Amino acid sequence: MAALHDRNGCALQGAALLLEAVEGVVPVLHANAGCSVAFGQDGATRANEVASTALLEKQVVFGGTSRLREQIKNTFQVRAGAVFVVLSGCVPEVIGDDVPAMVKEAREQRFPVLGIAVPGFRGHAWSGHAAAAHALLEQLPASLEAATQPAVAADINLLGIAPGLDPTWEGDLIEIEAVLAELGLRANRLVGHGQGVAHWLAAPQARLNLVLSPWGAEAAAGLHRRHEIPCVDLGWLPVGSLDAGALLAQVGRALGIDAQAVAAARARLDARLRRVLRGAAGRGLLDDLQRRAAIVGGSAGAVGQSRFLAGTLGLLVVQVVITDEPPPERRAALAAAVREAAGSTAEVAFLSSRHAIELRLRAAAPELIVGSAFEEGTARALGAAFVEAAAPLRRRPVLGRSHAGVGGAVTLLEELIAALREPSAPIDAPARPTAGARAFAAAAASHASVA
Amino acid sequence: MRHPRLRTAPIREKRSGAIAAYSGSVGALWREAEQGTLVQRVRTYAQDHASDLQCALDLLASVRGLALVVHGPAGCAAALHRSDSPWAVTAIDQRDSILGGDGKLKRALRELHAAHAPQAIAVVATPVVAINNDDVESAAAELRAELGIPIVPVFTDGIRSKISATGYDVVVHALLQHLLPQRPRTQGAHLNLLSAGLSAEDLLGLQQLLAEIGVAALVFPRAGALADLERVATARLSVGLEGSDSDYAGQALQENHGVPFLDLPPPVGNAGTTRWLVAVGSATGHGEQAALVAACHRQRLQRSIEALTPFAGARVVISLPAAQALPFVELLAELGLETAALVVPAVGASEHEALRDLAARAPQLPLQVGEGQAFEEVNLLRRIGADLYVGRGGGSTHALRLGIPVLDLEHIPLHGYTGAERVAAAIVRRLSNPALARFLGAGAERDYTASWLKRSTSWYVKHEVR
Numbered sequence: 001m002a003a004l005h006d007r008n009g010c011a012l013q014g015a016a017l018l019l020e021a022v023e024g025v026v027p028v029l030h031a032n033a034g035c036s037v038a039f040g041q042d043g044a045t046r047a048n049e050v051a052s053t054a055l056l057e058k059q060v061v062f063g064g065t066s067r068l069r070e071q072i073k074n075t076f077q078v079r080a081g082a083v084f085v086v087l088s089g090c091v092p093e094v095i096g097d098d099v100p101a102m103v104k105e106a107r108e109q110r111f112p113v114l115g116i117a118v119p120g121f122r123g124h125a126w127s128g129h130a131a132a133a134h135a136l137l138e139q140l141p142a143s144l145e146a147a148t149q150p151a152v153a154a155d156i157n158l159l160g161i162a163p164g165l166d167p168t169w170e171g172d173l174i175e176i177e178a179v180l181a182e183l184g185l186r187a188n189r190l191v192g193h194g195q196g197v198a199h200w201l202a203a204p205q206a207r208l209n210l211v212l213s214p215w216g217a218e219a220a221a222g223l224h225r226r227h228e229i230p231c232v233d234l235g236w237l238p239v240g241s242l243d244a245g246a247l248l249a250q251v252g253r254a255l256g257i258d259a260q261a262v263a264a265a266r267a268r269l270d271a272r273l274r275r276v277l278r279g280a281a282g283r284g285l286l287d288d289l290q291r292r293a294a295i296v297g298g299s300a301g302a303v304g305q306s307r308f309l310a311g312t313l314g315l316l317v318v319q320v321v322i323t324d325e326p327p328p329e330r331r332a333a334l335a336a337a338v339r340e341a342a343g344s345t346a347e348v349a350f351l352s353s354r355h356a357i358e359l360r361l362r363a364a365a366p367e368l369i370v371g372s373a374f375e376e377g378t379a380r381a382l383g384a385a386f387v388e389a390a391a392p393l394r395r396r397p398v399l400g401r402s403h404a405g406v407g408g409a410v411t412l413l414e415e416l417i418a419a420l421r422e423p424s425a426p427i428d429a430p431a432r433p434t435a436g437a438r439a440f441a442a443a444a445a446s447h448a449s450v451a
Numbered sequence: 452m453r454h455p456r457l458r459t460a461p462i463r464e465k466r467s468g469a470i471a472a473y474s475g476s477v478g479a480l481w482r483e484a485e486q487g488t489l490v491q492r493v494r495t496y497a498q499d500h501a502s503d504l505q506c507a508l509d510l511l512a513s514v515r516g517l518a519l520v521v522h523g524p525a526g527c528a529a530a531l532h533r534s535d536s537p538w539a540v541t542a543i544d545q546r547d548s549i550l551g552g553d554g555k556l557k558r559a560l561r562e563l564h565a566a567h568a569p570q571a572i573a574v575v576a577t578p579v580v581a582i583n584n585d586d587v588e589s590a591a592a593e594l595r596a597e598l599g600i601p602i603v604p605v606f607t608d609g610i611r612s613k614i615s616a617t618g619y620d621v622v623v624h625a626l627l628q629h630l631l632p633q634r635p636r637t638q639g640a641h642l643n644l645l646s647a648g649l650s651a652e653d654l655l656g657l658q659q660l661l662a663e664i665g666v667a668a669l670v671f672p673r674a675g676a677l678a679d680l681e682r683v684a685t686a687r688l689s690v691g692l693e694g695s696d697s698d699y700a701g702q703a704l705q706e707n708h709g710v711p712f713l714d715l716p717p718p719v720g721n722a723g724t725t726r727w728l729v730a731v732g733s734a735t736g737h738g739e740q741a742a743l744v745a746a747c748h749r750q751r752l753q754r755s756i757e758a759l760t761p762f763a764g765a766r767v768v769i770s771l772p773a774a775q776a777l778p779f780v781e782l783l784a785e786l787g788l789e790t791a792a793l794v795v796p797a798v799g800a801s802e803h804e805a806l807r808d809l810a811a812r813a814p815q816l817p818l819q820v821g822e823g824q825a826f827e828e829v830n831l832l833r834r835i836g837a838d839l840y841v842g843r844g845g846g847s848t849h850a851l852r853l854g855i856p857v858l859d860l861e862h863i864p865l866h867g868y869t870g871a872e873r874v875a876a877a878i879v880r881r882l883s884n885p886a887l888a889r890f891l892g893a894g895a896e897r898d899y900t901a902s903w904l905k906r907s908t909s910w911y912v913k914h915e916v917r
Contacts (some may be wrong), residue, residue, distance in 0.1 A: 004539040004562055010526025032578045032609040034502035037530065037823075049825045049849065049898060052499035057610045060582060074496035074911060078826055078903045090524055090579045091610070094548060120524030121548045121579060355566045373533075392532045 005354030005374055007323060007392060009165075010120030011128030012036070012089045016050065017164035018132045019085050023196035025136075026081035030068050030099060031055060031089030035120075051075045055091050064097045072106050072113060082197045083143060085136070086115040093119040107143065114139040126298070126324045129162040130215040133190075134222050140200050152202035154188035156180055156251065157209045157223065160216020161237065163191050165324075166300055167391045171402030172237060176212070179244040179405045182265035183257060204229070208254055210247075212237050213300035214326040214334075230254055235333055236303035240312045240409040241269035243304065273312070273406050276413075285417050286313075294319040294364050296357060296371030297390030299326050301403065303337050305370055305389060308409050309416075311341035319347045319364035321357050323372075323390070326350070368420070385419040387412070460620035460699060462612035464491065467695055469799030471613035472821050474831075474909035477793070478814025481806050489798065493613075496911040500796075500823030502609040503618030504577060505530045510622050510647055511573050511605065512536045516677035518569035520559045522552065522587060523577025537567035548579050553590045560594045560602065570677045571601040571630060573622075581608030603629040614797045615822055616772070619647035620699040623672055627703050630677065636685045636708075641667040642735065643689040643710065645697035648772060649673055653864040657692070657718065660867050664732050664740040672700060684708045690731055692717050692866070694774030694801035716805065717774055718866050720782035721752045748868040752785060755875030759786050762882045765838040766791035768850070770828070772843075773798050775865060777805035779841070780813075786875055791837045796822035819908070825849040829899060830908045839881055854892020856881040 012029070016036050019027040029035055029052035036050045053071045055064050068086070075084055088099045103115035116135040118128045158176055161169045170192040177187040188206055189195050204227040209220040211233040220231045232254050238244045245266035252262035280286050293315045295306040302322050309315040320338045335348040347364065351357050354374045361369065361378050369379040370387045373394035379386035388395045389403055389412065402408030463469040472492040473480055483489050504527060511519055512534040519538040521528040528540035539559045543552035560572055576587055591602040605625045607618050644657055651674045661668045669675070671683045689704050691697035691714045701712035713734055718727035725745040732741025766789050769776045773795040780790045790813070798806065798820050809816065817835060819827055829849050840850035840857045847857040858881050864870040896904070
């Protein structure tokens with residue numbers, strides 16, 4: 001569907017952002033120039049030095065495989081890395097380049113290469129992340145000539161948090177790691193600082209997969225199929241001690257951990273957050289939090305944040321807009337997770353177009369919006385306070401902060417308190433919707449699938 | 452139009468014999484140019500860089516009153532995520548990539564029009580659409596009639612040209628063809644400042660400078676307004692600010708709208724700004740005022756030069772578009788600093804004169820031609836060393852990683868007397884405390900192999916086989 005101000009990018013971009021977040025993995029784009037430029041700068045560790053065949057008209061006419069062969073060979077000479085992953089984009093898919101044959105040929109020459117087809121017209125960046133994570137787990141062992149022994153021992157693979165798409169991905173994974181450590185469990189974060197090829201090779205030895213968004217389900221299913229690893233499929237990211245504790249309970253059940261130990265760990269998480277909140281309440285910081293709130297973002301963040309805001313802080317969550325277009329069969333569970341904490345009157349919509357979201361927010365008239373830079377203008381127009389917590393970001397860059405677990409929940413609360421202190425009168429006078437906009441609103445409403 | 456019957460602008464390689472790959476010295480490249488044409492080369496290892504599509508989107512998003520529909524897969528519009536212009540993407544899928552996506556294009560145009568009521572909408576084509584030969588023109592014509600506003604097809608394709616700035620020409624071609632009907636007009640007293648890539652602040656500074664000599668100036672196409680386009684065609688004169696990146700507009704306005712084109716070396720550095728101001732002054736009958744204003748500003752850089760005295764002779768690597776990089780050498784000399792190497796995305800005919808002058812003064816100066824090829828820059832920077840790296844817009848971490856402080860001109864104006872002063876002040880700060888670069892430079896090189904770093908910088912630059 002055409003989208004006014006699309007925010008979800010394309011498959012190649014999501015895949016490239018994932019690969020760049022794994023140490024020792026070198027993505028090699030097989031695409032025209034420009035495919036990786038200017039996307040996913042939110043919290044991504046971009047070096048802007050991505051190898052690419054930068055296809056030209058000549059290769060479109062005569063085929064791009066020989067250019068790919070040359071680029072693979074030379075990337076191996078220039079870039080330091082353990083594994084080279086060819087990501088093919090729209091152009092080679094349209095012209096029918098036989099990329100698997102090139103990858104096979106390189107592998108026969110003992111280059112550690114694997115290939116993933118991620119043409120942008122086949123899906124958005126989240127789906128590209130999912131496809132690349134799955135393909136990396138499936139193909140990595142075979143692409144490495146000598147079976148590298150994984151030097152990593154981990155109990156739980158963390159799947160579904162997407163580098164560059166979830167803006168606080170790295171901090172969030174570290175927070176979830178800390179939550180699991182309360183039970184003495186070792187997390188395999190797979191992406192970010194210190195996470196490399198060895199961690200992906202170690203994934204099949206884990207005892208459990210933890211799925212933190214719809215975009216980790218494919219990788220978890222593959223690990224289950226091949227290695228019979230069981231799965232806790234939460235589908236969203238726990239924010240605050242209640243949900244972090246609920247996660248520990250699910251993980252504890254799956255791994256047969258003593259219920260008393262789980263209860264003790266949950267109590268420690270609750271105590272930590274309670275101490276912070278009591279302190280804040282004592283300073284009068286929580287007196288005026290109970291706003292009518294709308295949360296806009298990807299499945300993981302938007303569901304987790306609305307559950308924390310409604311279920312722990314007592315905000316009145318009236319509208320949640322999930323923007324990453326999760327598969328239809330997963331939507332009911334996401335909506336149910338929101339309503340479990342926010343009550344049955346909370347509206348949950350699945351929309352990605354900025355304009356359709358704006359119309360929905362105007363109808364909900366919240367006093368606080370937690371969303372992306374695309375929602376800031378709407379927040380101003382409505383006189384609502386605004387917290388930026390979804391991509392794309394503009395106000396406050398992310399370098400390491402988290403919005404997950406207990407530490408991330410405290411950060412989110414700090415941002416919320418700061419936002420509520422700002423004068424929230426409309427700065428830009430809102431343009432009155434035109435007749436056309438009203439007609440479009442009706443059309444958009446009919447397109448939106450509301451769970 | 453300059454080539455009014457052509458559907459779109461020719462690529463830079465054809466229009467100005469521009470090249471996008473070279474690694475060697477200024478003198479050696481000039482010897483090639485002297486013999487007629489620069490030799491087209493390719494890289495057998497390349498890193499991703501902007502294509503004409505990203506350049507076109509960046510420029511179009513700066514035009515006020517214009518909305519944008521990107522006709523292609525959703526990722527092709529990624530460069531607009533930080534744009535304030537109204538935009539949409541048709542987000543074509545696999546089926547559309549085979550059967551055509553004109554239905555989605557029409558719908559996106561209607562939705563964008565309904566939501567934002569723009570004065571005009573540009574339809575920006577992408578590689579998939581170009582390869583499939585989607586009929587953008589017919590959809591545009593239909594919606595033009597239906598919505599009653601100009602719908603401007605912009606034929607970017609991501610694959611014709613190695614040079615991203617071709618996208619600037621494609622935009623200019625489309626805007627002039629569709630928004631500036633050719634008919635006789637009465638000439639105004641104002642002039643046009645032509646630029647594709649300068650910042651709004653840079654352009655505003657030059658407008659203010661011209662106001663000092665009593666000349667009013669419009670900007671086109673960068674940061675221009677659709678409402679001003681009629682007046683762009685009635686200007687008494689167009690002045691190019693960016694060599695190859697502004698001469699397509701200048702020539703088109705001259706040949707098709709009768710606006711004389713003055714293509715001057717850009718106003719970079721004190722002496723360069725004075726030459727520019729005096730030339731514009733004489734062309735507009737404000738020569739005396741220009742000389743007076745120039746005299747007032749002449750001493751302005753003195754304080755900056757004094758502040759830089761402790762750093763005299765510091766070696767600076769310049770990584771900017773050729774039109775700015777070449778005169779920047781003169782600005783550095785004015786400030787008592789030395790140019791250690793030049794990195795430019797492309798070099799074409801407009802730069803020959805400046806290249807000749809530089810080759811006469813510094814034939815051995817290392818020169819890299821190529822956009823976004825940081826692997827070559829890392830190789831070169833390790834070889835030659837430098838005290839400062841001057842670039843524009845992100846992507847300079849490779850210099851910081853080597854311990855070299857970076858001056859990013861994205862938010863600092865470069866042109867005019869003010870620009871020279873601002874750049875000098877920023878250089879003083881970078882050189883006064885290079886702690887950040889020192890800290891980052893102490894880390895190990897992890898991205899490139901030792902064997903590449905030992906090789907010649909030009910290893911992967913090869914003659915193009917035709």
